[in-house]
Amino acid sequence: MAKKRQGDLSALLGYAGERRGLTFLGLTLSAIAMAAGMVPYICIWLVVRDLVAVAPDWGSAGAIAGYGWVAFAFAVAGIVVYFGALMCTHLAAFRTASNIRKQGMAHLMEAPLGYFDSNASGLIRNRLDGASAETETLLAHNLADIVGTVTMFVAMLVLMFVFDWRMGVACLLAAVISVAAMFSMMGGKNAELIAEYQASQDRMSKAGTEYVRGIPVVKVFQQTVNSFRAFKEAIDDYSAKAGYYQGSICRIPQSVNLTFTEGAFAFLVPVALLLAPKALASGDLAGFVTNFAFYAVFSAIISTALAKIMFAAGGMMLASTALDRIRPVMDAPVLDVAQSPDMPQGNGIAFKDVSFTYEGASEPALDHVSFTVEPGQTVALVGPSGGGKTTAASLIPRFWDVTSGTVEVGGVDVRKVDPHVLMDQVAFVFQDNRLFKTSILENVRAARPEATREEVEAALAAAQCEGIIAKLPQGIDAKIGTGGTYLSGGEQQRVALARTILKDAPIVVLDEATAFADPESEVLIQKAFAALMRGRTVVMIAHRLPTVVGADKIVVLDDGSVAEEGTHDELVAAGGLYARMWADYNKAVQWQVSTDGEV
Ligand code: ADP
Ligand code: MG
Numbered sequence: 303m304a305k306k307r308q309g310d311l312s313a314l315l316g317y318a319g320e321r322r323g324l325t326f327l328g329l330t331l332s333a334i335a336m337a338a339g340m341v342p343y344i345c346i347w348l349v350v351r352d353l354v355a356v357a358p359d360w361g362s363a364g365a366i367a368g369y370g371w372v373a374f375a376f377a378v379a380g381i382v383v384y385f386g387a388l389m390c391t392h393l394a395a396f397r398t399a400s401n402i403r404k405q406g407m408a409h410l411m412e413a414p415l416g417y418f419d420s421n422a423s424g425l426i427r428n429r430l431d432g433a434s435a436e437t438e439t440l441l442a443h444n445l446a447d448i449v450g451t452v453t454m455f456v457a458m459l460v461l462m463f464v465f466d467w468r469m470g471v472a473c474l475l476a477a478v479i480s481v482a483a484m485f486s487m488m489g490g491k492n493a494e495l496i497a498e499y500q501a502s503q504d505r506m507s508k509a510g511t512e513y514v515r516g517i518p519v520v521k522v523f524q525q526t527v528n529s530f531r532a533f534k535e536a537i538d539d540y541s542a543k544a545g546y547y548q549g550s551i552c553r554i555p556q557s558v559n560l561t562f563t564e565g566a567f568a569f570l571v572p573v574a575l576l577l578a579p580k581a582l583a584s585g586d587l588a589g590f591v592t593n594f595a596f597y598a599v600f601s602a603i604i605s606t607a608l609a610k611i612m613f614a615a616g617g618m619m620l621a622s623t624a625l626d627r628i629r630p631v632m633d634a635p636v637l638d639v640a641q642s643p644d645m646p647q648g649n650g651i652a653f654k655d656v657s658f659t660y661e662g663a664s665e666p667a668l669d670h671v672s673f674t675v676e677p678g679q680t681v682a683l684v685g686p687s688g689g690g691k692t693t694a695a696s697l698i699p700r701f702w703d704v705t706s707g708t709v710e711v712g713g714v715d716v717r718k719v720d721p722h723v724l725m726d727q728v729a730f731v732f733q734d735n736r737l738f739k740t741s742i743l744e745n746v747r748a749a750r751p752e753a754t755r756e757e758v759e760a761a762l763a764a765a766q767c768e769g770i771i772a773k774l775p776q777g778i779d780a781k782i783g784t785g786g787t788y789l790s791g792g793e794q795q796r797v798a799l800a801r802t803i804l805k806d807a808p809i810v811v812l813d814e815a816t817a818f819a820d821p822e823s824e825v826l827i828q829k830a831f832a833a834l835m836r837g838r839t840v841v842m843i844a845h846r847l848p849t850v851v852g853a854d855k856i857v858v859l860d861d862g863s864v865a866e867e868g869t870h871d872e873l874v875a876a877g878g879l880y881a882r883m884w885a886d887y888n889k890a891v892q893w894q895v896s897t898d899g900e901v
Contacts, residue, residue, distance in 0.1 A: 318398045325391060328445075329387070335387055338379050346373070356609055395765040403430050403431065410631065458474060458600075471600045480560075502536070507538035512532070513530065564605050569601075570597055576588065583691045637721060645714070646724075649678070649711070651681075653709055658693060667862055680854050681853060681855045684858055690861075690863075695732075695841055698841060700716055711728065730810070731810070742774075742777075742780060748806055750806070762797070764834075766823075812841075856868065856870060865878065866879060
């Protein structure tokens with residue numbers, strides 16, 4: 303555990319970059335501030351000493367005012383230096399948090415697009431944003447306080463011997479007992495308990511999220527009790543663990559801890575009573591009273607210091623779990639970028655003996671798949687669900703990289719193509735082509751920022767968006783998602799298609815199924831598709847038979863392998879899987895026609 307903490311700290315300081323030094327400067331200043339803060343206590347000792355020496359002739363204690371000013375000066379200096387210390391640690395902490403975000407983002411820019419499919423963007427955002435903020439308390443406050451408290455303990459050790467070591471030991475003993483009690487709650491076997499307790503807290507919040515997410519399903523299927531059970535079990539588990547930890551493990555140590563931090567003074571009194579007769583006998587009662595006064599006042603700062611340690615331990619834990627959440631983002635796989643990239647020659651595509659297995663899957667999603675797409679051809683991928691169509695299509699723009707074999711564009715392995723060049727050459731229309739909360743113009747122009755307004759308008763026209771724009775008072779400058787400008791699913795898809803058309807990439811990879819969320823605009827979307835496909839090389843995950851019938855080639859994927867390939871006529875004649883699918887389709891159509899006829 304201690305080792306992990308050290309690792310966490312150096313990981314955090316690593317993120318501080320060139321402001322790392324500021325952290326150390328801040329910590330040094332914090333130690334100096336704490337040392338300066340001790341001086342007024344010494345002044346109190348001096349004042350008491352002088353007063354006792356001249357008692358009861360108080361007026362002759364002339365140096366007292368001087369001590370007062372010295373105490374005041376050091377108290378103010380301590381505050382100013384502490385302020386400076388926090389300034390330094392904050393500057394470093396803010397830089398650390400922003401570097402975590404920046405490095406995370408920079409790293410994600412190199413992750414394959416598929417990573418964002420399997421990791422929800424909200425989760426990634428929460429990881430980077432939330433977790434980086436959580437490291438701040440530790441770096442900005444807790445570390446400085448830990449150093450300050452350590453300084454205080456060292457000063458106490460010193461002062462203990464300077465004045466009266468026996469009373470010093472009494473104060474220190476109180477502090478040691480309360481620290482020991484505090485660590486007994488966290489160390490050893492209890493560390494595992496705390497880990498379990500935190501894990502069960504995590505499970506509870508996850509179950510809560512799932513429960514809320516599942517509410518639509520719950521409502522539709524009326525299954526209130528069952529879906530609630532997992533959530534309730536998670537809460538019960540958490541409450542049992544929390545109860546056990548707080549009630550059985552913490553009750554005694556925490557009572558001891560609080561008693562000795564708040565009551566160090568009470569610890570001091572019996573020691574003083576024991577010492578008093580001796581002091582009387584030796585005739586140094588004055589010195590004894592002076593020292594007692596000092597320790598009585600001094601013991602009051604112990605509880606403040608110990609409370610800070612408590613907070614620091616909390617900050618340490620928070621920062622440690624924050625780092626645990628950041629790590630998966632920083633460790634996300636990255637796309638290999640070729641050192642000396644090759645330029646694709648032309649727009650053909652070739653799958654050569656391609657196999658691909660998803661991370662964690664036992665069966666390959668694609669198993670030795672080979673097929674070619676000549677430049678300008680439209681190739682349809684068809685086959686039963688789960689056959690590997692989406693997977694094959696997503697290997698072309700490198701959503702993922704193949705496990706073995708090669709995917710070539712223009713005769714060059716996609717892994718050897720500069721990713722920017724590949725992105726310029728391949729456009730894809732997949733499940734969710736999201737629109738940004740900005741104007742339609744900017745949404746479309748995102749594909750090619752230097753495009754003129756006229757080019758954007760032409761792309762929108764080709765994507766059959768004229769009707770959408772005519773409805774909006776501000777036309778293509780209307781901001782989507784604000785001020786009542788909301789587009790239906792089909793309308794959003796057409797705007798997204800306009801973006802892809804404007805991109806004007808020679809190769810288009812598209813999933814036709816995404817197009818028909820909105821039946822009314824099906825005809826318009828078909829026209830937009832036609833505009834997008836014209837004159838380009840197209841790989842399409844086909845669901846509609848007109849597309850399949852008209853394709854230059856059909857590749858039938860079944861269970862991760864190419865079952866057959868050819869034109870529609872060839873495949874129907876071959877009498878294989880495709881012919882069966884075709885026959886099924888025709889039966890369905892006839893059935894539809896006959897029922898339509900009856901109505
Ligand atoms: P199709 O598009 O033909 O329906 P897919 O390419 O989506 O088929 O899926 C092929 C196989 O890969 C299926 O067995 C599916 O369960 C699996 N698969 C798809 N996506 C993932 C993923 N992100 N992680 C793990 N397995 C996946
Ligand atoms: Mg699919």
